[in-house]
Amino acid sequence: MDRNGIQEGSAQSDAVGELAEMLGPRGILTSPQDCARYASDQSGLSGVLPLAVLRPATTEEVSHILRICSRHHVGVVPQGGRTGLSGGACSPDGVVVLSTERMSGILEVDPEAMTLTTWAGTPLETVQEAARAAGLQYPVDIGARGTATIGGTIATNAGGIRVLQHGMTRASVLGLEAVLADGSVVSRLGKTVKDNSGFDLKQLFIGSEGTLGIVTRAVLQLCRHAPQTALALFALPDHAAALKCLAAARQRFGARIMAFEGMWPDYWDFVCHETSLAAAPVAGRHGFYLLIEIEAGSGGSEEELEAFFAELFEAEVVEDGVLAKSLGEMQALWRVREAVGEIDEDFGPHINFDIGVSPSELGRFCDAADALMADMPEVRGALKVGHVGDGNVHLIVAHDGSAVAEERIEVVIYGLLREWDGAVTAEHGIGRVKARWIAHSRTPEELALMRRLKAQLDPLGLLNPGAVLSAAD
Numbered sequence: 001m002d003r004n005g006i007q008e009g010s011a012q013s014d015a016v017g018e019l020a021e022m023l024g025p026r027g028i029l030t031s032p033q034d035c036a037r038y039a040s041d042q043s044g045l046s047g048v049l050p051l052a053v054l055r056p057a058t059t060e061e062v063s064h065i066l067r068i069c070s071r072h073h074v075g076v077v078p079q080g081g082r083t084g085l086s087g088g089a090c091s092p093d094g095v096v097v098l099s100t101e102r103m104s105g106i107l108e109v110d111p112e113a114m115t116l117t118t119w120a121g122t123p124l125e126t127v128q129e130a131a132r133a134a135g136l137q138y139p140v141d142i143g144a145r146g147t148a149t150i151g152g153t154i155a156t157n158a159g160g161i162r163v164l165q166h167g168m169t170r171a172s173v174l175g176l177e178a179v180l181a182d183g184s185v186v187s188r189l190g191k192t193v194k195d196n197s198g199f200d201l202k203q204l205f206i207g208s209e210g211t212l213g214i215v216t217r218a219v220l221q222l223c224r225h226a227p228q229t230a231l232a233l234f235a236l237p238d239h240a241a242a243l244k245c246l247a248a249a250r251q252r253f254g255a256r257i258m259a260f261e262g263m264w265p266d267y268w269d270f271v272c273h274e275t276s277l278a279a280a281p282v283a284g285r286h287g288f289y290l291l292i293e294i295e296a297g298s299g300g301s302e303e304e305l306e307a308f309f310a311e312l313f314e315a316e317v318v319e320d321g322v323l324a325k326s327l328g329e330m331q332a333l334w335r336v337r338e339a340v341g342e343i344d345e346d347f348g349p350h351i352n353f354d355i356g357v358s359p360s361e362l363g364r365f366c367d368a369a370d371a372l373m374a375d376m377p378e379v380r381g382a383l384k385v386g387h388v389g390d391g392n393v394h395l396i397v398a399h400d401g402s403a404v405a406e407e408r409i410e411v412v413i414y415g416l417l418r419e420w421d422g423a424v425t426a427e428h429g430i431g432r433v434k435a436r437w438i439a440h441s442r443t444p445e446e447l448a449l450m451r452r453l454k455a456q457l458d459p460l461g462l463l464n465p466g467a468v469l470s471a472a473d
Helices: 011-023 032-036 059-072 124-133 150-156 239-256 265-274 301-314 327-342 359-373 403-419 435-440 444-457
Strands: 075-079 095-099 106-110 115-119 173-179 185-188 214-221 229-236 257-263 288-295 320-323 350-356 379-387 392-399
Touching (some): 011 059, 011 095, 059 075, 059 095, 059 173, 059 214, 075 214, 124 150, 150 214, 229 301, 239 257, 239 288, 239 359, 257 327, 265 288, 265 327, 288 327, 301 320, 350 403, 359 379, 359 392, 359 403, 392 403, 403 435
Parallel strands (some): 075 095
Antiparallel strands (some): 106 115, 115 214, 173 185, 173 214, 229 288, 257 379, 350 392, 379 392
16 A cells, blocks of 8 residues: 555556556656645635646646546546635545646637637636736636636636626636546637537536536637726615615616625624724725726716715715725725635634525525524624625624534525525535535426436546535435
8 A cells, every 4th residue: 555545456556557657757746745735625625635636738638637547437636726615626535636737828819809718727817917918808807816727717617706797707718628537528619709509518517617527728708908997885774775776887887887796794894893804994884885896988987986976875875985096095995805815714613605696685685694693502603795786695604613503504594595596606616515505506307417417428427526416415
């Protein structure tokens, strides 16, 4: 038995030996010290030391890897930047990890077609910078932009702060290349916007979290770059006022709304007053806080937002507000919203729910959740922050640190979500953490169809085993 616990002469050891011979020393890591950091992602779920970490540099190498693993019945967990929050990149027992970190780089930027072709392991921020250098923009944006990879964002159908204007990642993928469990390569990297030539097969892989195939390259749809924007923070009496602001903003600014982010008082008080994560831009305590960012129009965008605020203030929809007058002030306002990524240490043991409901019902759902948690002694507090325009709230619930508390809280919140016909994950993915709850958002018929697709494309169940579809859903 070797250092990773692989029995000599077993199918696992034979597979790792073949993989090492095929990939060479740069393409495979086998020591426990090297493999340890690839066991888990940012979800808090602890993975198991993988048999090996594979680092292919080409689609052909990925194909060879999957042929070898299929022959030896060895599971494969695809990994990008390991920034996921649902355990989709965590390694279960007896698998190899396939990291796309060496499959990185921009292959082409086509300004006329407004497309960018890239390897799956390219960081999101690198893609954004390449698009801006061409005078264009890649609209998908998340807080982990510097580490998250394009392949990971495609596999999870990442959302973020620009969904209201540009949609989820799915809306920005024109072409895709993926490798199936048997090593077959499905490649359609065209730039055609209008193509009704049969099934749109790339949609199978977008959001499937590496369970149907491993994404290797992608053609991304870019959009025009907005060189000037305006950002304001509004203090409101409640969430209902935020919906009034959204309706008024859509009437006034239309598709120029870039972001429309909401913060409940519990979140605001925690990051601005109970901790030093952010400075409060407005004084006093209010019932809701709203960040709105718009593209510049024919008039001055700052003046437009000022006039918008004045109208809402006159109508008693808004109680207070501040308009960013410089890049530094814009960063300070965004700092309040993005502090959600830094609360872990100060908030203690907690569950991060990534919930989606109808935007019109979001406020009432959160009120209902608060009312239920008020009667639960194991709950130590709750924070709410999210994307008001698309009905996605990040409900972060602190508890006493026990497994019993986690179980009870999840049963209550996901049970409530089922009553409201919501999504157990809006943008973080199912992964392994939420696989047991998928039936709260999907019917038995939908789950049966998902299982048939999985069985057809991955009959041995080797691609990201245990992710998305659990044995007990």
